[in-house]
Amino acid sequence: MFRTPVLRVLATAAAAVTLLLFTRPAPADPLHTAPVASTTRQIAVPTAPMGWxxxxxxxxxxxxxxxxxxxxxxxxxxxxxxxxxxxxxxxxxxxxxxxxxxxxxxxxxxxxxxxxxxxxxxxxxxxxxxxxxxxxxxxxxxxxxxxxxxxxxxxxxxxxxxxxxxxxxxxxxxxxxxxxxxxxxxxxxxxxxxxxxxxxxxxxxxxxxxxxxxxxxxxxxxxxxxxxxxxxxxxxxxxxxxxxxxxxxxxxxxxxxxxxxxxxxxxxxxxxxxxxxxxxxxxxxxxxxxxxxxxxxxxxxxxxxxxxxxxxxxxxxxxxxxxxxxxxQDARGLQGVKVAEDTTGLQVYGKVLSGTGNRAVVLLNRTSSAQNITVRWSDLGLTSASATVRDLWAQSNLGSYGTSYTASVPAGGSVMLKVSGGTEAASTNYTATSTGKYTSVSAASTGLDVVDIPYTNTGSTAVTGTLQVNSQTATTVSFPPTGSSQGTVSVQVDLSKGSANSLTFTGSSLPTLGAINVQPIPGTNGNLVVGTGSGRCADIYNNTITNGTQAEIWDCNGGQNQAWTYTSRKELVVYGNKCLDAYNNGTTNGTKVVIWDCNGQNNQKWTANSDGTLTNVNAGLCLDASGAATANGTLLILYTCGTANNQKWTLT
Known part of the structure; x- marks a missing residue:
């Protein structure tokens, strides 16, 4: 446990922006197999500990x-x-x-x-x-x-x-x-x-x-x-x-x-x-x-x-x-994520469950009045076909619904649902181009995807391998025993828009892998904010989530710390809950541009201009790669708007 607040070291990272919102249909790639439904022979992974x-x-x-x-x-x-x-x-x-x-x-x-x-x-x-x-x-x-x-x-x-x-x-x-x-x-x-x-x-x-x-x-x-x-x-x-x-x-x-x-x-x-x-x-x-x-x-x-x-x-x-x-305790072992916030404080979280067409949903109302909140099947990675909705606290089925479901949620309260029997949206299979390496993986938008990994482990214990997506931080993946036939485990990965994504598995005990299946979670769609002058992306250093962390530019890799959602409220949101913020409501040249809990203030609002600049609504100054530098780690600041490429960005 932790007893008293401690100031955490602030870190930074950074750069690249786009001025349009994108939806994320299933990718199509003639170099790979046609879209297919998610795999179903999922191997149960160890569940999170429960106790007192x-x-x-x-x-x-x-x-x-x-x-x-x-x-x-x-x-x-x-x-x-x-x-x-x-x-x-x-x-x-x-x-x-x-x-x-x-x-x-x-x-x-x-x-x-x-x-x-x-x-x-x-x-x-x-x-x-x-x-x-x-x-x-x-x-x-x-x-x-x-x-x-x-x-x-x-x-x-x-x-x-x-x-x-x-x-x-x-x-x-x-x-x-x-x-x-x-x-x-x-x-x-x-x-x-x-x-x-x-x-x-x-x-x-x-x-x-x-x-x-x-x-x-x-x-x-x-x-x-x-x-x-x-x-x-x-x-x-x-x-x-x-x-x-x-x-x-x-x-x-x-x-x-x-x-x-x-x-x-x-x-x-x-x-x-x-x-x-x-x-x-x-x-x-x-x-x-x-x-x-x-x-x-x-x-x-x-x-x-x-x-x-x-x-x-x-x-x-x-x-x-x-x-x-x-x-x-779902056997697939994935984490739920925010898939919608159409109005500030009215949030939808979705979790991909084991089996096919199953999702858990929490409708969370962080406002001070009762509100209707809608979960759309499309945000969850399902088609608009009908699915059964269940109220998990009442433990009763509410009926079959197509496209979406809306509930009234009390002020400060929540509703928890299970959507089952839905139809999985299209996904794509990719075969390895070399041992453990999958290249030219496509994404219609920057965001989170579920990857099912087929493998065979005939042993009695789990083996592990390392997964690296693009140049993001690598993660260790566990492959439990499958018996004599092939099974799958699932991970969630951050991909960049386009077909240049790669997934690479390595390890001395890595089992033989089959064709992976990649399916978007469209509600997580975001944008890379790409600097015209640097070609690098607006990035928060080392996946840091601390308020006050200054943004910088870094090689684009599509990680969670580079996926920005440009909302109808003119916010640039990263991690689902942190806004790009002019520090301390600063209005002078050199004001740090940081991340902070989204609060609706004008220092967290940005106007996307036709010339590629992003103007802070409060300060009237532009998002700027400091000193016109283009190297990794260049800090982002506010500066008087001009025509230089270090102030021009593309959201993509």
Whole structure:
């Protein structure tokens, strides 16, 4: 967990723009096979962990009796039957002592029989046990004591192999590794967690007990760029709840917005927006349902944080709703994304589910009045043919609808639906031009596509390979066993408009791959903003999502950090929720152009002019590649409008 706000390092990246909106019909390419429906023999991937964790309700004030009472209430509530299986002991179990050999020791007056005894009790109920440490030398309890005196040496730095083996020998199945010490020491997160991941693998090999690693560095250093393949889950934001306060919908929405990195989440690897606050003081029943719906549509780990001994039947029903849990635990393992926001604050999120023609949908109303919100089948990658719509909270079918469905959504509320039996829009197959390499992949518009990857893995364990799309950050893809016949796993990739996209799979254990199937999600359509002078694209450096990150120009690659939606409100939106912004309402030459949460102000509005310039509505100045430079990393600023090519852009 994370205790106090910390200023994150601002990064930048950058450049290229177009002045028209585009729809995204299925690509046609005579060099490849004709459009076909998405493949159907999908291999189930490991689903996101579900369970309960102690931090939100108890902070560091935990012992054997506290955890035992929660285990008993967990079982009595019926949560295991709904799919919840982990009981995770968070900070406070260890006060930093080690024996002469460096092994962790604990206070047996608080933990009779040691930590193995509580793990045994959890296992006796048919559940899995989780434990906690820090990547640094000192854990969060040292820097931010909560419920116990500050204790030094509560981190695992210098003892990664030893501690992970100890946890496994005690019988733990899950380990959350926090970042308070790592952050304070200025450690490189990717390096530290790579070492921890290797230690987890060694411990598993030694004891035969699988140990699920939870990376908890709050999204610092852009975890989504490097965590896939190191752990099944990684935090994407700071804490959703601070002990002693109250849960809030603002925190729920903020953490949800920060967790949408769909290209990183696939094949058993998950973005983690933090533990649930469902059932905690501060949220209404409707807000609890919205919270649960957003975690489910994003495919997030579901770790309840409420006190189970006082849980109401209403809260239990929300956590256990089988239709909603099924969306979260869908065997295809993809993340839902925003597919429409026709009016500010009226948002539609869609998730591609396993099978054919199936989508989960959340209609989210962030405004202060009840509004009708429409989900269009075309935005979801379906044709206009009729599909069945189901209300997931009511667990009842609403009927068959063609083209779209509209619901009235309360102020600040949501509606969660499943669209099933629809017809998949056209997609295209591509055969490899060389081993693992697929070239001339077409996209009618810049945006997100689902890629089904056929393969055969006759072994008993998953194997991995590396996927690189264009020159974007590479990701690790897992290929579970298929048996003797071919199956598919799915990823979501960002493609640029045109036919110059490439997907390259590499790896020593990479299985033989078949013809991939590529299908757009038209609701994610955007534009590259291409500089006339540089030929480079407006880009946010290293997929950074932090407010205040200055935009720059970079080689065009079609990544999520280069896909801009030019809205009817004159906004240029990236990541679905960040607007290109003249910093601090600046109106002078040299004002930084940054990303910021969209807020409707004129410093976030841009007029696309016929000469290719983009004028900031508030300042009356033009988007400018600083100093007329054309190199990667050139910063974007506002400057007096002129005729130079460093102020001319094409949205494409």
């Amino acid at each position: 964790a102690s931090w939100n309700s108890f902070a560091a004030k935990i012992d054997y009796s506290v955890i035992k009472a929660q285990v008993d209430a967990f079982v009595a509530s019926g949560l295991p039957a709904a799919g919840y299986k982990y009981i995770n002991i968070d900070e406070g179990w260890w006060q930093g002592t080690r024996d002469s050999a460096g092994n962790i020791t604990v206070d047996t007056s608080e933990w009779p029989g040691g930590m193995s005894a509580i793990a045994d009790y959890i296992h006796s109920k048919g559940l899995k046990a989780g434990i906690y440490t820090d990547a640094g030398a000192n854990g969060c309890g040292y820097y931010y004591p909560t419920g116990r005196p500050a204790a030094a040496n509560t981190g695992s730095e210098g003892h990664y192999d030893q501690d992970m083996l100890q946890f496994s020998q005690w019988g733990f199945d899950f380990v959350k590794v926090d970042w308070c010490g790592g952050d304070a020491e200025g450690l490189d997160a990717a390096t530290a967690y790579k070492a921890i991941s290797a230690s987890v693998a060694k411990a598993t090999a030694s004891t035969g007990r699988a140990l699920t690693l939870s990376i908890c560095n709050w999204g610092y250093q852009n975890t989504w760029n490097w965590a896939t393949g190191l752990a099944p889950m990684w935090r994407t934001s700071t804490d959703i709840y601070y002990y002693g306060g109250t849960a809030s919908q603002a925190s729920v929405l903020s953490n949800f917005d920060q967790t949408l990195h769909p290209a990183a989440q696939h094949t058993g690897y998950y973005n983690d927006p933090d533990m649930l606050t469902v059932g905690m003081s501060g949220l209404t029943a409707a807000q609890n349902r919205t919270h649960m719906a957003l975690w489910a549509i994003s495919g997030a780990p579901l770790l309840a944080g409420n006190d189970l001994t006082t849980m109401t039947s209403e809260t239990a029903a929300i956590l256990k709703n089988s239709d909603v849990v099924a969306v979260d």
